[in-house]
Amino acid sequence: MNMPLQQKTPDAKIGEIIKLAVMAVGGQGGGVLTNWIEALARSQGYVCQATSVAGVAQRTGATIYYIEMAKKADLEPVFALAPAGGDVDVLIAAEMIEVGRAIMRGFVTPDRTTLIGSTHRALAVSEKMTPGDGIADADEVRAAAEVASQKLVLADMDGLAVAQGSVISSSLFGALAGSGALPFPRSAFEDAIRASGKGVEASLRAFAAGYDAAQLGVDTGDGPEEGKAPELSGPQPKAGGLTAPEETERAPALTGPDREMDRWTELLGRAEALPDPVREIAVPGLMKVVDFQDCTYGEAYLDRVEEIVEKDTAERDWLLAATAAKYIANAMAYDDIIRVADLKTRAPRMARIQTEMGAKEGQLMELTEFFHPRSEEIVSLLPARLGARWEANPRRMAQIDRWFNKGRRLRTHSLRSFLLLHFLGGLKGYRVKTRRHEVEMAHLEQWLKDSLEPLSEDYALSVELLKNRRLIKGYSDTHARGLTKFATVMNAAKLLRGREDAAEWMNRIREAALQDAEGKALEGAIQTVRSFA
Amino acid sequence: MAERSFKAEVEHLRKGDGDVFTGEGILAITKALLENGVGYVGGYQGAPISHLMDVLADAEELMAELGVRFEANASEAAAAAMLAASVHYPIRGAVTFKGPVGVNVASDALANLCSSGVNGGALVIVGEDYGEGSSIMQERSHAFAMKSQFWMLDPRPNLPSITKAVKDGFELSEASNTPVMLMVRIRSCHVTGSFATKDNVPPPLTVKEAIANPQSDFNRVVLPPMSYLHEQDKIKKRWPAAEKFIMENGLNEQFGPKDAKIGIVVQGGMYNGLIRALQRLGLADLFGRTEIPIYCLNVTYPLVRDEFDAFCEGKDHVLVVEEGQPEHIEQHLGSFLYKAGRRLKLYGKDVLPMAGEYTGQVMLDGITAFLKSAAPDMLPGQVRAPNAEEPKIPDLSKTVPIRPPGFCTGCPExxxxxxxxxxxxxxxxxxxxxxxxxxxxxxxxxxxxxxxxxxxxxxxxxxxxxxxxxxxxxxxxxxxxxxxxxxxxxxxxxxxxxxxxxxxxxxxxxxxxxxxxxxxxxxxxxxxxxxxxxxxxxxxxxxxxxxxxxxxxxxxxxxxxxxxxxxxxxxxxxxxxxxxxxxxxxxKQRREKPLRNKAIKEGRRVDIPRFGVDSDICTGDHACIRLSGCPSLSLKRLDDPLRDDPIAHIDQTCVGCGNCGEVADAAVLCPSFYRADVVHNPGGFERWRANMRNRVISWLQTRRDSKRLRLTGAPT
The missing domain is CATH 3.40.50.970 (Thiamin diphosphate (ThDP)-binding fold, Pyr/PP domains)
Known part of the structure; x- marks a missing residue:
């Protein structure tokens, strides 16, 4: 109310029209919320009009509901059918990016708008399909919301509702009541829910949660959630209380038999002795590789990391060694059949899924895993020399494909499938003799060698080259494509060597490689480099 | 089975004299049809009038009681063709479809219908899909009215006006032997409000009675030389009859002072938007009482010249508010003015944009521009010389991704x-x-x-x-x-x-x-x-x-x-x-979920599948998403310093359709997907077997864990 009004409104009654817009993602129940608000307004002696655009926009697209209300009088007021920029009193956005869209469209203005938004994310397809990290920056939206709104209510409304066994429309309705933006008592809101007659109890609980969220400190941005990753998709396990607490709340640690633990403590001591920035990565890295294989393997990891620490310096804040610690761990804990089989048959996994699926006492859970081994995966599991020979023999590979290459559904709750995976998962001792291990280790050494080569002349470039390891991920074809991209990006270093901005360009090329699966952006980036190299 | 059931609301259609109906526009239209003695209704669904078809389908029982025939036509062409019943028989008929795509499909039948002319009132209710939220190309149905000579109603977007337009439409159709198109815009279809109801009226002649006494008249057949006569009839008889009816019954409305120097002509459907702009400029009050005269065209075709002339009398500046292009109405009114030799200045698509929806801001800007030129002293001081700086709100256009509609969770397509x-x-x-x-x-x-x-x-x-x-x-x-x-x-x-x-x-x-x-x-x-x-x-x-x-x-x-x-x-x-x-x-979910919940309650065995992703196996390459786009298959950032990219994650809205597993298999993606079936009310043997399995599995797990180091509390 501090901002001067843009337009004069000589008839004070005009100001009495309350204008409320709901921006939602199709399928979120914006219609239910609208009906409640309408019923509420009418029950409180207001005339009320609502509009919406039904149709394909409601199939998971962005959609708007719009409501106007005014105190009943002898004459009928004239209401508008759509929200106008700068002319909205209450804006309810049922998702964080929709909060942004509302602001972008001018529906949130500092002179008048109470903005009620849910901080959870329902990712748009464009955000999800990027091979890298394409998620929009919710913090920018939050910052804009603080500037644009007169009053701000932000909370994970979806999480609040799901925790109460309800849906977001209930918690948003509660937040609307709690915000005090409408001149109606709480009981009138609750009566509107009761009158609708469906799932009333759960709705009322979620309503209360939303109400409290709006009452108690408005912006939860710097609250206890600080530092946590933002809620990404619909209802998150965290908010819904669906994840097994023992798995998430405890800090990661290794457990096992005493004999092994002694060795582990010794290893951990070595890792802890590393310079701070390196230690922060090397400790989880060490855990990962020891979990993947054993303490001997962990020793090899530390040897590699320490070797790079030797070459690094505190002046650069140990960036090279910290980066290496991260990606060496990832490279050493490669994704082979043995690892997958082991992870799929661990005890905590069953418990975690059970909780996630909300399976209760007296209910059973059956698990089906989807495997599709190709000859490449089968042969990579053979002893190194035999595997290499077979790999080089296309007829042999085709034959193996005929035998094995088909989708396999393993019902891991049944003994047969479980035993098969349990057996495969137990092949750790044999793993180091496999073809896959040989290939992975050779690749790792080559990558380290290539990355460290320019170190003496261009420290930053070496760091960037190490980071290129990020490009290798996925399984089968995706993995093969990742390797190709990795090779392309690493090769580009030759074009860049000697340039002052080599590291910068290497970073750009890698980011391009992560933009799309086909590598179009990467191709473009390489072309650009060629043009000036 | 339609997506939305109107069974409960349909009961409101039984309301009679002295009652008040409160609800959605499309339902009000249905009620008005019944109040006006309609004999048959039909149509083809499509936003924004899909729900009107659903209401009609759900109201079939009530309509049967009244002797009204409901037909779910195969296409818009079939729906328009059905109005042929009103050519020979004095029966009121109404059909509905969307415009302009439905009107395109129907145009052959509409043209023939218009040539023949009608005896009973024939009403085409068109949901004009224009502007934001529309799923089709942006055009107008108006041109069809001009080429085929049928009349077009575009009532003010409130329930009393829309329901009155149904009555007016039938009467106008009968008075001029011409079909009438009642256009309701996308938001008017779903606008809520109230109106006073009247008793439903059974059709004076039902289709059943009519078919017992068949009629034909070759003069109505579109063949030469009758078709030439039809054209003459349209111009010489039907059009003047329509103009006369429109004037005598005051179908178009005038608001505001009589003797101002400026005025605004507006399509009925745009009236509320215009009033809102005037309200924001301080030129109209809450109830729409305006300081600027308004000529509100509830009938946008034909335009009644005498009425327009009278409105323009003594005015120097007139603005036409007409949404969409081309500016048929503005051109038409301009030719009236030119021929009358008037000197007043006509505004329209110069102060308002030629293309696009007339949203609140567009309307405010357009009216302001008109007043700046025509009557600057009517503008509030701040508009003339704004002194408040616009608040600086960060630009989010690079941050906020577009969100087009897509396949629902579990969609079989x-x-x-x-x-x-x-x-x-x-x-x-x-x-x-x-x-x-x-x-x-x-x-x-x-x-x-x-x-x-x-x-x-x-x-x-x-x-x-x-x-x-x-x-x-x-x-x-x-x-x-x-x-x-x-x-x-x-x-x-x-x-x-x-x-x-x-x-x-x-x-x-x-x-x-x-x-x-x-x-x-x-x-x-x-x-x-x-x-x-x-x-x-x-x-x-x-x-x-x-x-x-x-x-x-x-x-x-x-x-x-x-x-x-x-x-x-x-x-x-x-x-x-x-x-x-x-x-x-x-x-499927709408049908099966209640049955499933009932079965669980009754203690029967029910198996509910849902998919999941093992976060430690997923590498975050998102290949699965590039072959899916399912709303329930999303991403999650792990609190793990070793990982760069968010990983796939399936939320609890998953309906277990199976696509993820099939794609992972067919595209040879990755082994991180699993399907978990929660078995409700398992049988005794099943429970025993599961128990046995779990004991063996857990023994094996414990044995292995006693020999190796294993990570616990890993980020998930």
Whole structure:
């Protein structure tokens, strides 16, 4: 109310029209919320009009509901059918990016708008399909919301509702009541829910949660959630209380038999002795590789990391060694059949899924895993020399494909499938003799060698080259494509060597490689480099 | 079974004299039809009038009581043709469809109907799909009224005005022997409000009574020389009769002072938007009492010259507020002024934009621009010399991604496109045309399959240029709705006749799903008033298609892929049609969820599947998403310093359709997906067996853990 009004409104009654817009993602129940608000307004002696655009926009697209209300009088007021920029009193956005869209469209203005938004994310397809990290920056939206709104209510409304066994429309309705933006008592809101007659109890609980969220400190941005990753998709396990607490709340640690633990403590001591920035990565890295294989393997990891620490310096804040610690761990804990089989048959996994699926006492859970081994995966599991020979023999590979290459559904709750995976998962001792291990280790050494080569002349470039390891991920074809991209990006270093901005360009090329699966952006980036190299 | 049931609301349609109806626009229109003695109703669904068809379907019982016939027409053309009943018989009829695409389809029948002229009131209720939220090309239905000579009502968007327009429309139609189009804009269809009801009136002559006493008159047939007489009749009799009726009954309204120097002419449907702009400028009050005279065209065609002339008397500046292009009304009024030799200045698409929706801001800017030129002293001080600086709000246009509509969670069409995508990766890109329907979402990311859509049921027809063949076969999509609407003859018949060698994928989801789940001929549901369960494949055989593949479970991505590949590579010459059938998930869930919950409550064994992703196995490459785009398959950032990219994650809205597992298998993606079936009320043996298994499994796990180091509390 501090901002001067843009337009004069000589008839004070005009100001009495309350204008409320709901921006939602199709399928979120914006219609239910609208009906409640309408019923509420009418029950409180207001005339009320609502509009919406039904149709394909409601199939998971962005959609708007719009409501106007005014105190009943002898004459009928004239209401508008759509929200106008700068002319909205209450804006309810049922998702964080929709909060942004509302602001972008001018529906949130500092002179008048109470903005009620849910901080959870329902990712748009464009955000999800990027091979890298394409998620929009919710913090920018939050910052804009603080500037644009007169009053701000932000909370994970979806999480609040799901925790109460309800849906977001209930918690948003509660937040609307709690915000005090409408001149109606709480009981009138609750009566509107009761009158609708469906799932009333759960709705009322979620309503209360939303109400409290709006009452108690408005912006939860710097609250206890600080530092946590933002809620990404619909209802998150965290908010819904669906994840097994023992798995998430405890800090990661290794457990096992005493004999092994002694060795582990010794290893951990070595890792802890590393310079701070390196230690922060090397400790989880060490855990990962020891979990993947054993303490001997962990020793090899530390040897590699320490070797790079030797070459690094505190002046650069140990960036090279910290980066290496991260990606060496990832490279050493490669994704082979043995690892997958082991992870799929661990005890905590069953418990975690059970909780996630909300399976209760007296209910059973059956698990089906989807495997599709190709000859490449089968042969990579053979002893190194035999595997290499077979790999080089296309007829042999085709034959193996005929035998094995088909989708396999393993019902891991049944003994047969479980035993098969349990057996495969137990092949750790044999793993180091496999073809896959040989290939992975050779690749790792080559990558380290290539990355460290320019170190003496261009420290930053070496760091960037190490980071290129990020490009290798996925399984089968995706993995093969990742390797190709990795090779392309690493090769580009030759074009860049000697340039002052080599590291910068290497970073750009890698980011391009992560933009799309086909590598179009990467191709473009390489072309650009060629043009000036 | 339609997406939304109006069974409860339909009871309001029984209200009578002295009652008040409160609800949605489309329901109010239905009520008004019954109050005005309508004899038959029909139409074809499509936003924004889909719900009107659903209301009519749900009100069938009530209409039968009154002797009103309801027909769910096969297409808009069929709906318009049904109004032929009002040509000879004094029966009021109403049909509904969307504009302008539905009007395009109906235009042949409409033109014939207009030439013949009507005896009973004939009303076409058109939901004009224009502006934000529209799913079609942006055009106007207005031109059809001008070319065929039917009258167009565009009432003010409130329930009393809309329901009055139904009454006016019938009377105007009868007074001028001309069909009338009642246009309701996208938001008016769903606007809520109240109006005073009257008793329902049974039709004075029902269709049943009429058919017992058949009538014909060759003078009404559109053949020479009668058709020449029809044209003369339109101009000499029907048009003047319409003008007279419009004036005498005050169908158009005037508001505000009589003697101002300026005035605004507005389409009825834009009236509220205009008043809001005036309210914001301080020139109208809460109830719409305006300081600027308004001539509100509730009838936008024909324009009544005498009325307009009278409004312009003594004015120097007149603005026409007309949404959409071209500016038919403005041109028309301009010619009136020119011919009358007036000197007043006419404003319209100069201060307002030619194209696009007249949103609140556009309207405010346009009216302000008009007043700045025509009557600057009427503007509030701040507009004339703004002194407040606009607040600086950060620009989010680079941050906020677009969110176009897409396939719902568990949609059976997703795996079809996943299968096609896999074929594309194998055999390269093909020429693909889309059609109207949910399957058109396949042309958006992540699939990007299909590049053109020419109209409902015209997918395969739009590949006709390629029917002669070439190096690669062309593919076209067609939905079951489009197939029955128009596709069987215009697309499939056309292919057979022209010996096409191309491929058609018919997406059969058991409903006209995109318009809200109405039944079609091939729907699998039992429908008491309609004939369903007529297989598409039988119709295909009937018109001579020999290569037909029926897929009864579209979630089998491998099978879809293999079938599409076969169609593209087989030696068979002739049209190849794949019918891919699985029930629309929205409708399926709506049908099955209550049954399932009931079964669980009754203690029966129920198995509920849902998918999950092992976060430690997923590497965050998102290949699965590029073959899915499912809303429940999303991403999650791990609190793990070793990971860079967010990983796949399936939330609890998953309906366990199976697409994820099938895609992971068919595309050989990764082993991180699992399906978890929660078995409710398991049997005794089942429980015992599970218990035994768990004991063995847990013994094995403990044994292994006693020999190795294992990570606990890993980030998930």
């Amino acid at each position: 997703r795996p079809i496109f996943a299968g096609m995508k896999l074929v594309e990766q194998e055999l390269g890109k093909h020429q693909i045309t889309g059609d109207i329907g949910c399957h058109l979402f396949g042309s958006l990311p992540p699939f990007e399959i299909g590049g053109a859509t020419m109209g409902y049921g015209l997918g395969p027809a739009s590949n006709a240029a390629f029917d002669g063949g070439g190096e690669r076969r062309a593919i076209s999509m067609l939905g079951d709705g489009g197939f029955w609407h128009n596709g069987l003859s215009s697309s499939i018949g056309n292919m057979v006749f022209n010996k096409s060698d191309n491929v058609v994928v018919i997406v059969d989801n058991y409903y006209s799903a995109a318009t809200g789940g109405q039944d079609v001929l091939s729907s699998r549901a039992q429908n008491d008033t309609k004939s369903t369960n007529n297989p598409i494949s039988a119709a295909l055989k009937g018109v001579g298609v020999e290569w037909i593949r029926q897929i009864d479970h579209t979630y089998d991505v491998g099978k879809v892929r293999d079938t599409v590949r076969e169609a593209l590579t087989t030696d068979f010459k002739g049209p190849k049609v794949i019918v891919a059938s699985s029930e629309c998930m929205l409708n």
